[in-house]
Amino acid sequence: MSTDVVISDDRASSRDPRMNETTPPLPTVKVSASTNQRETPSRSADEMAQQAKKVVAHNVDFYYGSHQALHAISLEVPEHCVTALIGPSGCGKSTFLRCLNRMNDMIEGTRVCGDILLDGEDIYRRGTDVVELRKRVGMVFQKSNPFPKSIYENIAYGPRVAGLRKRAVLDEIVETSLRQAALWDEVHHRLDDSALQLSGGQQQRLCIARALATDPDVLLMDEPASALDPKSTAAIEDLIFELKTTYTIVIVTHNMQQAARVSDQTAFFFEGHLIEVGATNALFTKPTQQKTEDYITGRFG
């Protein structure tokens, strides 16, 4: 990809963030040379089959008012694996992601049917503690959204609202989380500086660290690298690779190379339907559905 294209892309996205999504990534072009070959290969279908089912969605329908955004989605997310949700804009991948920690509850006039089980328990069951759920299912957003507070306060917020007060424990959580997000070395000497002074890539890693601070089981990532340059993107992708040993990760991305690089399992969404799901290697090399093939070869986006 030439530099010119990258720049005009950035300009477009700065006016309208969705412009970025409608631009189909060209599968023949390698995004960046800095994206190294990793030693850890992604998990095969057999390996994934041995993992416990962390999240199981069964026949999930979702409505914005009278508009049905998801149609009978059934998907299993194996533990300690990265599941990528891909598909064109408006296909429902983000909506589905936001069902998993019930962030859609905040939008008025929405409705969910079907079951979503986290460790075998229905998270939409009456009486589910949504606050507790969101501590177990952390989320990183497309646009980095640090609180306008210090770096330390950003990380400590989650544990604090959970009732943790001891400074020593908080200090430890802040350090561990920042180390996990590969940010500690860059910021440990200025934890009291405003988080808004960090660069875009650092801010996004801060948001990941913040999500890790509540010690979740599952980490949801909604296009976490779409607003970042290739170097920061590579850093985030390396991070995802590290994190999957501890966490179960579900990532939404419009970038197919990214899905291919970081994920073990890929699910392809189209117009609210789950078209195909399978081990990432298999789905990208031997898709079983025509639509999937058309999409991953860049025939539409």
Place this chain on the structure above:
Amino acid sequence: MSLVGNTPSPLNTPSPLVPAAGSQQLLARQAAGRPWAKLASRLFSLLCLLCMWTCLAALFLLLWQIFSYGWARVSLDFLTKSPSQIYPEKGGIVSSLVGSIYLIGLTALFSVPIGVGSAVYLEEYAPASRWRTLVQLNIANLAGVPSIVYGILGLGLFVRTMGLNRSVMAGALTLTLVILPIVILSAQEALRAVPSTIRQASYALGATRWQTVWYQILPASLPGILTGVILALSRALGEAAPLVAIGAATYVRKAPKNLWADDFSALPLQIYNWTDQSQEAFHEAAAGAIVVLLTVLIGMNALAIMLRYRFAKRVQW
């Protein structure tokens, strides 16, 4: 959303810079070809400039007159002495100055919690409904109600029904009514300026609504809320009509001691009283009091601007 087949590749989308630069050159050439259009454009900008200077000239004239008239009277004595109806050139404004300070202090005490609380409810809790729209519409309308109307309400409610007489308390409650809609609207504006991504981030970390409002939304919107509150209070400081309506005194010698019972006066009322007298010395005293009032108002406005500036610098969304 179906995008099958018709999405342009980024490679053949022209750079957004090219047409913009081209059309600018085109515009420049067209303007050069039409001298009339150029002249009209010049004339229009001159007209706008004239309008601005007319405003400023009126303002400066007013200020110059007040200051040249009253500046000589402003001194420490003027601020600390009781007013005199017999020797206007020796009297001061202490009773009405203190009255105004009490009045504004109490008005802030009442209007800030009630106003900010209402704004938080409307913005963060109230579900979208017709009822909410109705309440919102009414608050916007109340902000436009003439203050004398609130004065008459205060007379009936606080002075007579609640038996507060013409005390500072009655005055402060009446002024609270006057500025409450303004405080609510400006606080809502400040709350709305906090991006929804902050709310989402907080909820996603397992924070409750109360924690999100208290630890994230309110701190982030505080400078904006304060700016609105200060501007509303400076309006309350300059109000005379509602205080006249509740029957507050235009002349008292002593500052009030009992806020629930004693008669009080405020700077605008004292000024009103003095300008009504025939002796020249009273007019000078009035001008002096206006200088004091304006100084306090400008000070409050400067504080509001400073807060807004610091807010804009510190927080960039």
